[in-house]
Amino acid sequence: MTAVLDWIALGCLLGGALLSFAAGVGLVRFPDLLSRMHTAAKPQILGLLLILVGIGLRMAPDPRVGILVLVALFQLLTVPVAAHIAGRAAYRTGRVRRDLLAIDELRDELAEDSGR
Amino acid sequence: MTAPSDRPRPPARLRVGRRAVHLPTLGVLVVVWAMLYDEVSAGVLLSGVLVGLAVLLAFPMPAVDSTLRLRPWACVRLLARTAVDIVLASARVLRYTFAFGRVPHSSVIRVPLRTRSDLMLTGTAVALSVVPGSVLVEVRYATRTLFVHVLGAANAAAADAARADVLRLEERVVRAFGTREDIRLLEAAGGERGAR
Numbered sequence A: 001m002t003a004v005l006d007w008i009a010l011g012c013l014l015g016g017a018l019l020s021f022a023a024g025v026g027l028v029r030f031p032d033l034l035s036r037m038h039t040a041a042k043p044q045i046l047g048l049l050l051i052l053v054g055i056g057l058r059m060a061p062d063p064r065v066g067i068l069v070l071v072a073l074f075q076l077l078t079v080p081v082a083a084h085i086a087g088r089a090a091y092r093t094g095r096v097r098r099d100l101l102a103i104d105e106l107r108d109e110l111a112e113d114s115g116r
Numbered sequence B: 001m002t003a004p005s006d007r008p009r010p011p012a013r014l015r016v017g018r019r020a021v022h023l024p025t026l027g028v029l030v031v032v033w034a035m036l037y038d039e040v041s042a043g044v045l046l047s048g049v050l051v052g053l054a055v056l057l058a059f060p061m062p063a064v065d066s067t068l069r070l071r072p073w074a075c076v077r078l079l080a081r082t083a084v085d086i087v088l089a090s091a092r093v094l095r096y097t098f099a100f101g102r103v104p105h106s107s108v109i110r111v112p113l114r115t116r117s118d119l120m121l122t123g124t125a126v127a128l129s130v131v132p133g134s135v136l137v138e139v140r141y142a143t144r145t146l147f148v149h150v151l152g153a154a155n156a157a158a159a160d161a162a163r164a165d166v167l168r169l170e171e172r173v174v175r176a177f178g179t180r181e182d183i184r185l186l187e188a189a190g191g192e193r194g195a196r
Helices: A002-029 A033-041 A043-058 A065-092 A105-115 B023-035 B042-058 B072-097 B118-130 B156-177 B180-189
Strands: A101-104 B013-016 B019-022 B106-112 B134-140 B145-151
Touching: A002 A033, A002 A043, A002 B072, A033 A065, A033 B072, A033 B134, A033 B145, A043 A065, A043 B072, A065 B023, A065 B118, A065 B134, A101 A105, A101 B156, A105 B106, A105 B134, A105 B145, B013 B023, B019 B023, B019 B042, B023 B042, B072 B118, B072 B156, B106 B156, B118 B134, B118 B145, B118 B156, B145 B156, B156 B180
Parallel strands: A101 B106
Antiparallel strands: B013 B019, B106 B145, B134 B145
């Protein structure tokens, strides 16, 4: 039973590591800030959760697992706020590659605002 | 304040001098405090209450309009669907990441939400931000409109699909946490507002 759990934990840790690596690759490869936010903020969430599950399975009966739950919870609650602020600031200061946006419905909206 | 009929009972409060402490918030803080320790003992709980009281008195929070209901079954559905979405969307972002030599095109789409509630708006925005592939760029509070950057949405069809996804997410959030009024509004609006 412990062996099976160990293997699952191993899988989770490796999966999490892979996703974190992918986040790094995306950060280097993607062209503008908004695209980069997708990889920096997102596979990292699943990656972190997988790593936490992996660690949690290893220390299962230990009550300190509570800390892992807190890490996951606060990550889920705070990442959206940070991502939104960074995305908003990036868009408003023009750090967006407009040639890479197929559709941009916010630009029209902002143009209407300033025209009013 | 405006809809007293929607409020079953006033929230439990403890008056300390001129400030009021919201007891459920204190309870949550004590639970978080206890989770930081190896074991739950009287000392941990007592220090948790003291620290919680100090935090709440030092940083008074504005009262949230807490017209929130928890529907267990809908919550489970929301969590399960979001978990599946996170995995699927992570795979999609992963594919873009390793498609070397191709730069992904994206879209910024406008999604007018159907809900009128602050909490539902916040819940939808948070759930949306947790799922990969979408970054919130702007929130229009007055019209309850979200502007979402969707990675890889290179044409109108993909943008419409992403918009429908956001509206479905909103529906799941409202069904999990919304009041009856919220759900009624959602059903009255149907899917029409999303199809602009």
